[in-house]
Amino acid sequence: xxxxxxxxxxxxxxxxxxxxxxxxxxxxxxxxxxxxxxxxxxxxxxxxxxxxxxxxxxxxxxxxxxxxxxxxxxxxxxxxxxxxxxxxxxxxxxxxxxxxxxxxxxxxxxxxxxxxxxxxxxxxxxxxxxxxxxxxx
Amino acid sequence: xxxxxxxxxxxxxxxxxxxxxxxxxxxxxxxxxxxxxxxxxxxxxxxxxxxxxxxxxxxxxxxxxxxxxxxxxxxxxxxxxxxxxxxxxxxxxxxxxxxxxxxxxxxxxxxxxxxxxxxxxxxxxxxxxxxxxxxxxxxxxxxxxxxxxxxxxxxxxxxxxxxxxxxxxxxxxxxxxxxxxxxxxxxxxxxxxxxxxxxxxxxxxxxxxxxxxxxxxxxxxxxxxxxxxxxxxxxxxxxxxxxxxxxxxxxxxxxxxxxxxxxxxxxxxxxxxxxxxxxxxxxxxxx
Numbered sequence: 038x039x040x041x042x043x044x045x046x047x048x049x050x051x052x053x054x055x056x057x058x059x060x061x062x063x064x065x066x067x068x069x070x071x072x073x074x075x076x077x078x079x080x081x082x083x084x085x086x087x088x089x090x091x092x093x094x095x096x097x098x099x100x101x102x103x104x105x106x107x108x109x110x111x112x113x114x115x116x117x118x119x120x121x122x123x124x125x126x127x128x129x130x131x132x133x134x135x136x137x138x139x140x141x142x143x144x145x146x147x148x149x150x151x152x153x154x155x156x157x158x159x160x161x162x163x164x165x166x167x168x169x170x171x172x173x174x
Numbered sequence: 175x176x177x178x179x180x181x182x183x184x185x186x187x188x189x190x191x192x193x194x195x196x197x198x199x200x201x202x203x204x205x206x207x208x209x210x211x212x213x214x215x216x217x218x219x220x221x222x223x224x225x226x227x228x229x230x231x232x233x234x235x236x237x238x239x240x241x242x243x244x245x246x247x248x249x250x251x252x253x254x255x256x257x258x259x260x261x262x263x264x265x266x267x268x269x270x271x272x273x274x275x276x277x278x279x280x281x282x283x284x285x286x287x288x289x290x291x292x293x294x295x296x297x298x299x300x301x302x303x304x305x306x307x308x309x310x311x312x313x314x315x316x317x318x319x320x321x322x323x324x325x326x327x328x329x330x331x332x333x334x335x336x337x338x339x340x341x342x343x344x345x346x347x348x349x350x351x352x353x354x355x356x357x358x359x360x361x362x363x364x365x366x367x368x369x370x371x372x373x374x375x376x377x378x379x380x381x382x383x384x385x386x387x388x389x390x391x392x393x394x395x396x397x398x399x400x401x402x403x404x405x406x407x408x409x410x411x412x413x414x415x416x417x418x419x420x421x422x423x424x425x426x427x428x429x430x431x432x433x434x435x436x437x438x439x440x441x442x443x444x445x446x447x448x449x450x451x452x453x454x455x456x457x458x459x460x461x
Binding site for chain 2: 052055056059063073074076077078080081084085088132139140142143145146147149150
């Protein structure tokens with residue numbers, strides 16, 4: 038049973054919002070006493086996803102939540118956009134696959150960095166990616 | 175606005191100015207440190223002259239009309255200078271709001287015998303001054319945004335220095351997030367400096383980069399490739415333990431690049447490559 042303890046919604050429209058979002062994520066991670074390595078993993082994952090959102094969907098919304106399951110606390114980030122959507126999620130989750138000119142490690146790499154990863158996408162409607170990183174996990 | 179009120183305000187211009195100045199000087203937020211009283215008075219007089227000469231028109235609530243442009247220009251000029259001088263929004267707002275009070279006060283004194291006219295005319299003045307306040311704030315915020323934009327430009331400029339640490343060795347400390355725009359600047363500066371100094375080794379120090387994601391890594395790889403094309407070797411230093419772990423998890427292959435944990439070890443490596451030796455001088459004195 039995962040409980041949401043606090044919720045913070047941030048609009049991502051410009052490049053400057055990305056820095057602001059990362060700072061907020063970092064603050065949240067520090068607040069629940071997440072270790073430095075996990076903090077960096079979470080921040081990198083956040084950075085990947087927010088970059089995807091900026092690049093393919095011209096921005097969107099990110100929700101930062103502190104979640105709790107039993108004795109373990111964590112941070113849940115939900116990125117939702119109204120972009121073009123991903124036609125083939127299985128391909129997008131493969132290492133080295135990119136429709137842009139990037140390394141193609143963003144989505145598969147993010148999945149390796151976090152504890153829980155969920156992606157839902159509908160072509161023409163948008164994409165929602167939810168990740169959870171536990172403080173000690 | 176009726177001709178009568180217009181005439182009245184025109185005749186009472188001096189009174190309004192005096193009242194307005196009195197209001198402004200009595201205000202707690204008066205910034206004598208930023209603007210002298212004489213300057214404030216001349217600003218106020220300029221604005222009120224332009225304003226009063228405009229009141230005759232029928233479209234005096236329509237700020238888009240041409241007649242209003244001189245007033246808006248003056249007001250905008252004042253708001254922008256105030257934003258740059260560091261006035262707070264409250265102080266700038268009070269400048270306009272105290273004028274409204276002065277206008278209403280004069281109106282009240284002059285048409286005290288006709289409450290109905292007083293009410294309709296006050297309402298009109300209110301509406302007009304509110305539109306002017308909105309203009310003031312819009313311009314004020316625009317002025318502040320310009321300040322922020324200028325600072326952003328300055329930050330990007332100062333944040334990418336290329337340091338010559340040794341003859342033939344350049345170091346480039348990167349601080350903050352490495353996005354496409356910054357990579358471009360970093361790469362340009364670095365390549366230019368390699369040509370100018372004829373250096374053969376460049377050290378990119380990423381101690382100040384909070385997180386390395388796939389895009390940052392891609393930018394780093396590009397910079398290294400470009401440096402190699404110029405005939406120089408590029409070392410990436412300042413890789414912290416948590417960043418190393420993250421990069422491995424992300425699956426980024428940096429094995430083709432020489433990486434070091436600290437700038438000192440990168441420098442030591444460079445010395446070795448250049449066959450240089452740094453030694454402690456023997457302290458034995460010869461007689």
